[in-house]
Amino acid sequence: MEIKLNSKIILEKEFKKSMKGYSVDQVDQFLDQIMEDYDNFEKIVEELRAENNRLREELENNAARRAPVAPQATGNTNFDILKRLSNLEKHVFGAKLFE
Numbered sequence: 001m002e003i004k005l006n007s008k009i010i011l012e013k014e015f016k017k018s019m020k021g022y023s024v025d026q027v028d029q030f031l032d033q034i035m036e037d038y039d040n041f042e043k044i045v046e047e048l049r050a051e052n053n054r055l056r057e058e059l060e061n062n063a064a065r066r067a068p069v070a071p072q073a074t075g076n077t078n079f080d081i082l083k084r085l086s087n088l089e090k091h092v093f094g095a096k097l098f099e
Contacts (some may be wrong), residue, residue: 005038006038007039010034010035010038011031011035013031
């Protein structure tokens with residue numbers, strides 16, 4: 001998608017005049033409004049491009065900061081669970097557990 005017009009091209013555009021043609025003043029006023037809109041559109045597009053670039057960089061920086069989390073070994077996890085279960089049994093049942 002390419003933008004073919006800008007405010008300078010619109011300003012410099014000349015139309016042929018004829019006896020039953022449009023009012024030159026009305027056409028000029030309308031072209032002035034179009035030029036203002038194009039200038040505003042260009043400004044908005046540049047702001048959005050800058051914001052888009054900033055957000056992409058922020059996303060890349062955040063992704064780079066996150067270190068890949070290594071999964072814990074299953075043996076260690078099972079051992080930790082068994083140890084906690086054992087401690088819980090000791091706490092709940094106390095000395096009765098070992099009798």
